Amino acid sequence: MSPSSQIKIKSKQPNLQKSIFSVMSALAISEKAINLSQGFPDFPCHPKLVELLHKYAKAGHNQYAPMPGIPVLRERIAEKVEDLYGAKYNPETEITITAGATEALYAAITTIVHPGDEVIVFEPWYDAYIPTIEYxxxxxxxxxxxxxxxxxxxxxxNKAVSAKTKAIILNSPHNPTGAILSAEDIEQLVAIVKNSSIMLISDEVYEHIIFDGQAHQSLAKYKELAERSFVIGSFGKTFHATGWKVGYCLAPRELMAEFQKIHQFITFSVNTPAQYAYAAFLLEKDYYLELAGFYQKKRDLFLKLMDTSRFEPLACTGTYFQLMGYKNISEENDLEFTRRLTVEHKIASIPTSVFYKAGIDNKIVRFCFAKKDETLEQAAELLCRI
Ligand SMILES: Cc1ncc(COP(=O)(O)O)c(C=O)c1O
Known part of the structure; x- marks a missing residue:
C-alpha cells in the first residue's frame, strides 16, 4: 500500500540504515548459509526455564506486571548484584525490569541526553547507542x-571531555571486539569523572561471559562510579533466551525515578510469566556462574578448528564473538568480503567497519561462537577451505 499523497513523512533518522544484524541474518537465510553473524545461540535454553515459564503462565500470571517489574525478580537481582559486586541497590527504587537491554539503553540515553549534550562512545560500538543519542x-x-x-x-x-560532556557509554565485555575493562581502566575512569557531572551508561550484558580467569569490572562494584551510573544487564545473553527480551537497569534512586518516567511509556511493563520464571531460575546460581567456562570451551574449540585457516584471530577475553582478520585472504572491503563469504562460502559473519563513524575498514570480521559444536565444526571446515 502507498501512503496518501497528503502524507509526507519527515524521517527522524534520515541516515539510518537497517541494522547489519538484520541484513546479515536475512542474507544467511536466503543463501542457506551457516549463521555466525547475529549474536544468538542455535541451541535451546535450559528446559527448566521453559517449564518455569509454562508453570507461571498456567498458574495465571498473565496480566500486567508492576511498571518497574515484579518485586521478587527485583529482589533476586539486588541479591545477585550484592553477592557478585558488593553493591547495594534498593529493589523498590533502584532496579527496573526492561524489555531487554535494548529498552534499558534507549530509556537511559533518552532520560539524560538533552539537545546539545555530548556523549562519548568508543568505536567500534554496539549499534544501539548512536541513533538514540542523535534522536x-x-x-x-x-x-x-x-x-x-x-x-x-x-x-x-581526557582530551575529549568538555563542559558539554553529559555521559560516557561503556560496554564490557565488549561487542564486537571481545575486549574487557581492567582494574586499571576503572582507576582511569574514576580519575576522569570525579569532580564532574558526567554520567555513565554501562552496558554489561555479557557480564558472565568472561574468560581466562579474568574478573568482570562491573561499574556497580565501584561506589564512586555506581553513584553516577545506569548499569544494564540482559537475561537473554545469560540464559540463552534472547527471544524473551528481558533485561534490567540499576541506578541510584533519583536517576531511576527519571528513567522510569521514560520506561513507563515505552513498554509500561515487561511480560509477567517470564519475570516469574527468571526469578525462580536465578536461585540456582550455577546456571550463570558456569557460563564463562561453557563459552570458553566454545571459544577454544572454534580457535582450534580454525587453526589451519588463513584467517588471523584477535584476542577475545569476553562475549561470544571472535574477531578475525582476513588480510591474508582478500583485499576486498569488509562489506564486500562478508557478502561474498555468505553467498559463495555459505558462512554469514559481521563486517566491523559499520561500527565506526568513518567506516574504518581494518579488514576484520566478527564470528559468533554461541553455536552447537557441530555448527562450529561445519563452519570451520568451510572457512578453512578459503
Ligand atoms: C552489547 C550489547 N548490548 C545490548 C544488547 C541487547 O540486548 P537485549 O537482547 O537484551 O536487548 C546486545 C545484543 O546483542 C549487545 O550485544
Missing amino acids: SGGRVITIPLELPDFHIDWAKV
Missing part, C-alpha cells in the same frame, strides 16, 4: 579503541 538531540563524540587488543586510550578520553 535525543545529543552529539556523539567517538573515540577509537586501540588495535590490536582494542584497549581504551584514556589520554584521548
Whole structure:
C-alpha cells in the first residue's frame, strides 16, 4: 500500500540504515548459509526455564506486571548484584525490569541526553547507542579503541571531555571486539569523572561471559562510579533466551525515578510469566556462574578448528564473538568480503567497519561462537577451505 499523497513523512533518522544484524541474518537465510553473524545461540535454553515459564503462565500470571517489574525478580537481582559486586541497590527504587537491554539503553540515553549534550562512545560500538543519542538531540563524540587488543586510550578520553560532556557509554565485555575493562581502566575512569557531572551508561550484558580467569569490572562494584551510573544487564545473553527480551537497569534512586518516567511509556511493563520464571531460575546460581567456562570451551574449540585457516584471530577475553582478520585472504572491503563469504562460502559473519563513524575498514570480521559444536565444526571446515 502507498501512503496518501497528503502524507509526507519527515524521517527522524534520515541516515539510518537497517541494522547489519538484520541484513546479515536475512542474507544467511536466503543463501542457506551457516549463521555466525547475529549474536544468538542455535541451541535451546535450559528446559527448566521453559517449564518455569509454562508453570507461571498456567498458574495465571498473565496480566500486567508492576511498571518497574515484579518485586521478587527485583529482589533476586539486588541479591545477585550484592553477592557478585558488593553493591547495594534498593529493589523498590533502584532496579527496573526492561524489555531487554535494548529498552534499558534507549530509556537511559533518552532520560539524560538533552539537545546539545555530548556523549562519548568508543568505536567500534554496539549499534544501539548512536541513533538514540542523535534522536535525543545529543552529539556523539567517538573515540577509537586501540588495535590490536582494542584497549581504551584514556589520554584521548581526557582530551575529549568538555563542559558539554553529559555521559560516557561503556560496554564490557565488549561487542564486537571481545575486549574487557581492567582494574586499571576503572582507576582511569574514576580519575576522569570525579569532580564532574558526567554520567555513565554501562552496558554489561555479557557480564558472565568472561574468560581466562579474568574478573568482570562491573561499574556497580565501584561506589564512586555506581553513584553516577545506569548499569544494564540482559537475561537473554545469560540464559540463552534472547527471544524473551528481558533485561534490567540499576541506578541510584533519583536517576531511576527519571528513567522510569521514560520506561513507563515505552513498554509500561515487561511480560509477567517470564519475570516469574527468571526469578525462580536465578536461585540456582550455577546456571550463570558456569557460563564463562561453557563459552570458553566454545571459544577454544572454534580457535582450534580454525587453526589451519588463513584467517588471523584477535584476542577475545569476553562475549561470544571472535574477531578475525582476513588480510591474508582478500583485499576486498569488509562489506564486500562478508557478502561474498555468505553467498559463495555459505558462512554469514559481521563486517566491523559499520561500527565506526568513518567506516574504518581494518579488514576484520566478527564470528559468533554461541553455536552447537557441530555448527562450529561445519563452519570451520568451510572457512578453512578459503
Ligand atoms: C552489547 C550489547 N548490548 C545490548 C544488547 C541487547 O540486548 P537485549 O537482547 O537484551 O536487548 C546486545 C545484543 O546483542 C549487545 O550485544
